[in-house]
Amino acid sequence: MNPTEIYDALSDLASQPFDDSIFPYDFALATDAAKATVDKLRKGATNRSDLPGGVLLSRRFHFAPAGGTEQATVDVVLEQLKASPRNKQAKPAILLTTDGTMLAAFHPASGESLHCPLDEMAKHFGFFLPAAGKERYRAVEENPVDVQATGKLAKLYDALIRHNPEWKNPSHTHIMNQFMMRLIFCLFSEDVGIFPKDQFSRLVLDYGGREGEALHIVLQAGFEAMNLPKDERSHLPDWTAPLEYVNGGLFAGDITIPTFDVTAFRYLKDACALDWKDINPDIFGSMIQSVADTGIRAELGMHYTSVPNIRKVIDPLFLDGLRSEVQKDWDKPAALQKLLHKLGHIHIFDPACGSGNFLVIAYRQLRELEMTILQRLATLNGNDTMELFSTIPIANFHGIECADFAAETAKLALFIAEYQANALFAERFGRAIAPLPLREAAHIVCGNALRLDWEAVCPPPGDGELVYIIGNPPFLGSTYQNAEQKADMAITFSGAVKNYKGLDYVAAWFFKAARYIQGRQAEAALVSTNSLCQGQAVNALWPDLLGEALEISFAHTSFKWRNNASHNAAVICIIVGLRNRPETKTTTILKRLFTGETEHQATNINAYLLDAPDVFIEKASKSLFGLPVMTYGNKPTDNGHLILSPEEKDRLLQQAPQAEPFIRRFMGSKEAINDLERYCLWIDDAELEQAKQIPPIAERIEATYAARLAMKDARNNQKLLDRPWQFREHDAPQNHAYLVPSISSERRPYLPVLRVKSDTISSNKNFVLYDAPEWCFALLVSRMHWVWSGTVCGRLKTDFQYSNTLGWHTFPVPTLTEADKEALKQSGRAIMRVRASYFDKSLAELYDPDKMPADLWEAHQANDALLEGLYNKGQPFTNDTQRLEHLFRRYAAHVAQSRKKQTTRKKRSTTKKQEG
DNA sequence: AATCCGACATGGT
DNA sequence: ACCATGTCGGATT
Numbered sequence: 001m002n003p004t005e006i007y008d009a010l011s012d013l014a015s016q017p018f019d020d021s022i023f024p025y026d027f028a029l030a031t032d033a034a035k036a037t038v039d040k041l042r043k044g045a046t047n048r049s050d051l052p053g054g055v056l057l058s059r060r061f062h063f064a065p066a067g068g069t070e071q072a073t074v075d076v077v078l079e080q081l082k083a084s085p086r087n088k089q090a091k092p093a094i095l096l097t098t099d100g101t102m103l104a105a106f107h108p109a110s111g112e113s114l115h116c117p118l119d120e121m122a123k124h125f126g127f128f129l130p131a132a133g134k135e136r137y138r139a140v141e142e143n144p145v146d147v148q149a150t151g152k153l154a155k156l157y158d159a160l161i162r163h164n165p166e167w168k169n170p171s172h173t174h175i176m177n178q179f180m181m182r183l184i185f186c187l188f189s190e191d192v193g194i195f196p197k198d199q200f201s202r203l204v205l206d207y208g209g210r211e212g213e214a215l216h217i218v219l220q221a222g223f224e225a226m227n228l229p230k231d232e233r234s235h236l237p238d239w240t241a242p243l244e245y246v247n248g249g250l251f252a253g254d255i256t257i258p259t260f261d262v263t264a265f266r267y268l269k270d271a272c273a274l275d276w277k278d279i280n281p282d283i284f285g286s287m288i289q290s291v292a293d294t295g296i297r298a299e300l301g302m303h304y305t306s307v308p309n310i311r312k313v314i315d316p317l318f319l320d321g322l323r324s325e326v327q328k329d330w331d332k333p334a335a336l337q338k339l340l341h342k343l344g345h346i347h348i349f350d351p352a353c354g355s356g357n358f359l360v361i362a363y364r365q366l367r368e369l370e371m372t373i374l375q376r377l378a379t380l381n382g383n384d385t386m387e388l389f390s391t392i393p394i395a396n397f398h399g400i401e402c403a404d405f406a407a408e409t410a411k412l413a414l415f416i417a418e419y420q421a422n423a424l425f426a427e428r429f430g431r432a433i434a435p436l437p438l439r440e441a442a443h444i445v446c447g448n449a450l451r452l453d454w455e456a457v458c459p460p461p462g463d464g465e466l467v468y469i470i471g472n473p474p475f476l477g478s479t480y481q482n483a484e485q486k487a488d489m490a491i492t493f494s495g496a497v498k499n500y501k502g503l504d505y506v507a508a509w510f511f512k513a514a515r516y517i518q519g520r521q522a523e524a525a526l527v528s529t530n531s532l533c534q535g536q537a538v539n540a541l542w543p544d545l546l547g548e549a550l551e552i553s554f555a556h557t558s559f560k561w562r563n564n565a566s567h568n569a570a571v572i573c574i575i576v577g578l579r580n581r582p583e584t585k586t587t588t589i590l591k592r593l594f595t596g597e598t599e600h601q602a603t604n605i606n607a608y609l610l611d612a613p614d615v616f617i618e619k620a621s622k623s624l625f626g627l628p629v630m631t632y633g634n635k636p637t638d639n640g641h642l643i644l645s646p647e648e649k650d651r652l653l654q655q656a657p658q659a660e661p662f663i664r665r666f667m668g669s670k671e672a673i674n675d676l677e678r679y680c681l682w683i684d685d686a687e688l689e690q691a692k693q694i695p696p697i698a699e700r701i702e703a704t705y706a707a708r709l710a711m712k713d714a715r716n717n718q719k720l721l722d723r724p725w726q727f728r729e730h731d732a733p734q735n736h737a738y739l740v741p742s743i744s745s746e747r748r749p750y751l752p753v754l755r756v757k758s759d760t761i762s763s764n765k766n767f768v769l770y771d772a773p774e775w776c777f778a779l780l781v782s783r784m785h786w787v788w789s790g791t792v793c794g795r796l797k798t799d800f801q802y803s804n805t806l807g808w809h810t811f812p813v814p815t816l817t818e819a820d821k822e823a824l825k826q827s828g829r830a831i832m833r834v835r836a837s838y839f840d841k842s843l844a845e846l847y848d849p850d851k852m853p854a855d856l857w858e859a860h861q862a863n864d865a866l867l868e869g870l871y872n873k874g875q876p877f878t879n880d881t882q883r884l885e886h887l888f889r890r891y892a893a894h895v896a897q898s899r900k901k902q903t904t905r906k907k908r909s910t911t912k913k914q915e916g
Numbered sequence: 917a918a919t920c921c922g923a924c925a926t927g928g929t
Numbered sequence: 930a931c932c933a934t935g936t937c938g939g940a941t942t
Binding site: 635639745 | 931934935936940942
Binding site: 475478621764 | 920
């Protein structure tokens with residue numbers, strides 16, 4: 001259910017006669033619980049409540065009736081609900097009670113409570129969204145008009161599609177969307193006074209026919225008229241004469257109107273009856289899109305940026321600064337006047353604007369600030385002495401969007417935002433501004449942001465002007481980019497960034513933004529996937545992007561993507577602000593580093609989003625510090641045919657007991673960490689003929705061949721086709737191996753490294769040290785290595801994604817004497833011994849931070865103390881920051897030294913050449 | 917020839 | 930449906 005449906009369901013519920021034995025179940029249904037769930041709840045099977053007449057549905061809500069025999073008031077019952085010990089486990093999102101007249105509810109997560117008459121419950125539907133498993137969203141909550149409007153439009157849309165089935169066709173979606181936009185504009189305009197009051201509604205009612213049969217003809221002529229100045233309408237019916245000429249291209253282009261049936265006609269009349277003047281343009285754009293078909297619904301809703309996240313971009317980028325300027329100049333009229341002038345010369349540019357959310361929010365915030373200044377000036381100077389008008393035109397707002405429906409929505413949304421700000425202005429200062437014909441619209445260009453010249457969309461700032469680039473561009477890893485997107489990347493990066501091909505699509509926006517702002521009165525801040533500041537992307541992108549000229553001005557570190565769409569995109573985001581370095585080295589401007597809710601003032605923010613000097617870790621194919629080479633595991637590329645589940649293994653052995661020597665234990669990350677069983681076929685070349693004699697094995701080899709043949713990456717797989725009885729690598733330990741899971745949870749305080757014997761084969765989900773000296777284990781499971789690899793390797797979401805080239809081969813280690821190695825070996829053995837004493841526990845259990853055994857902790861701490869003593873003259877570090885600082889320092893020193901060596905070598909060779 | 921990554925993927929509750 | 934936590938093989942160097 002989407003918020004609209006929940007709103008409808010709750011208003012239904014509130015209007016029904018109250019019965020406290022039915023109410024909680026109806027409430028469950030209204031808040032999107034499945035029917036089967038409610039049935040179980042009704043039978044009591046899943047009801048966790050301990051209160052009389054209470055109903056507690058896990059994670060959703062806890063209800064208890066008020067009134068009844070004891071005449072308990074809603075307040076008293078709400079307190080009982082809050083006190084219920086059952087909440088601890090079931091974690092209801094909402095507590096509520098009612099006596100049939102009054103309702104009281106509580107939202108434990110925020111501590112907010114609600115008191116209202118039961119029949120007004122739907123009005124506060126936003127409060128109940130958590131009971132439907134949806135995060136609350138203030139703007140929605142405060143504004144039922146948006147929801148009602150969207151609901152009405154959705155019904156109209158559905159009815160039109162039902163009556164005009166061919167419009168469901170993809171070829172018609174565009175004109176359908178356009179039609180809806182134009183309709184919305186008319187509905188809004190006649191309510192806010194852009195059109196004469198009710199002009200459009202009257203048109204619909206007077207000329208639409210009794211059942212809407214003539215409506216398409218009326219709208220056809222009407223919309224055409226709105227696209228023409230009044231003196232160019234001679235070919236149109238006379239009644240179009242009074243219709244306003246709406247500039248701004250809203251009615252330009254193909255005008256095709258669907259036919260209406262009675263139902264569609266009625267929904268349109270409903271929509272006409274609604275008061276559109278209070279709709280919220282910031283989220284309305286996104287909501288309108290949810291009117292369209294469900295595919296688009298999921299897709300678009302998923303990626304629109306919530307207001308709190310937009311604020312994370314625009315507040316640190318420019319609003320906070322402007323606000324403090326206002327505060328500083330609060331008593332200085334001349335300075336405030338100057339500030340007003342500045343506001344009028346700020347340009348906001350969103351090169352991935354979608355339906356314009358960022359632009360609208362930015363616009364509103366600036367107008368709000370402007371009004372604050374004007375009010376203050378009025379107080380200081382007296383009301384009459386000043387001119388009152390807004391210096392912030394929407395023409396200062398620029399955007400690029402590839403979907404033209406969204407681009408049109410953005411224009412409309414900004415127009416509506418402007419109108420609303422003007423209305424507020426008129427209310428506060430008693431002066432109005434004429435709305436039609438539409439003045440300069442916002443500069444929204446429909447096109448591909450990576451092919452367009454940004455300076456043509458948003459001209460570079462002139463004297464006294466400022467440009468702020470903001471937005472949330474699309475994220476797409478290189479594997480997921482299509483041919484066109486790859487071409488976009490090439491156009492953006494070739495010649496400027498060498499290893500751009502592995503970068504995320506979003507990197508292109510960052511790069512263009514960086515180039516745009518360089519050397520200008522301009523700054524940028526964009527939302528990104530966190531992978532842009534992790535792993536190999538750091539060294540691939542950031543040195544070229546920042547160059548000498550730019551720096552990171554502020555950043556939000558990884559946070560989970562969230563908006564109020566029902567299916568949230570699964571991604572972790574960051575926000576990065578870019579600006580020109582101050583001209584003199586001595587001036588440092590504040591750098592803000594946000595982590596969750598906390599803010600930290602940084603001296604520098606590097607491309608890993610750490611308060612540390614700029615470092616870029618480069619991949620290394622062998623250790624820079626003399627450690628053994630770590631290898632990539634055995635990659636199956638087999639569609640599962642070489643791999644056996646325990647059941648498959650048993651079946652195979654039943655069929656062919658002689659297969660036994662060809663079966664080995666097989667481990668990826670998951671198996672290594674959780675001690676799960678899995679097996680694989682392991683056939684040395686010399687044994688091939690023997691293995692092929694076993695029919696089930698021969699079949700699997702055939703199947704692997706077929707699978708490899710069918711795979712996409714034919715060029716890469718050619719060699720694999722020659723030996724379908726083996727994995728791509730064929731590496732097994734002689735004696736032992738250390739497996740480092742490539743992916744593991746970030747919660748564990750140490751990397752879950754596993755030691756295995758020669759009977760175990762590692763998949764490519766682990767990196768492997770084959771037959772390495774034992775002291776290596778002490779390094780792998782040290783906190784030093786945890787910190788280092790966690791920082792410089794990539795992540796999957798926020799979990800560790802280990803890498804040999806980035807994490808192990810770059811891992812700075814002091815020179816170790818034989819005695820050091822022996823001590824480390826013993827210390828590693830001590831850890832192994834403790835682990836062995838918990839032989840029935842997996843690494844996942846042993847290294848669960850909540851359950852980690854004390855003796856294992858102690859063994860690790862001893863290991864850390866020993867190792868860190870070697871790094872730091874016998875002094876272990878006290879925290880991870882110290883550890884990381886030290887490691888970065890060692891890495892930087894190594895890089896500097898090897899560079900020096902290189903230059904001397906080069907010099908020597910050139911001298912030699914000259915001599916020769 | 918060898919990896920890094922995922923507006924993910926998927927099992928468990 | 931959400932939460933926790935790591936498969937798998939494509940695309941790139």
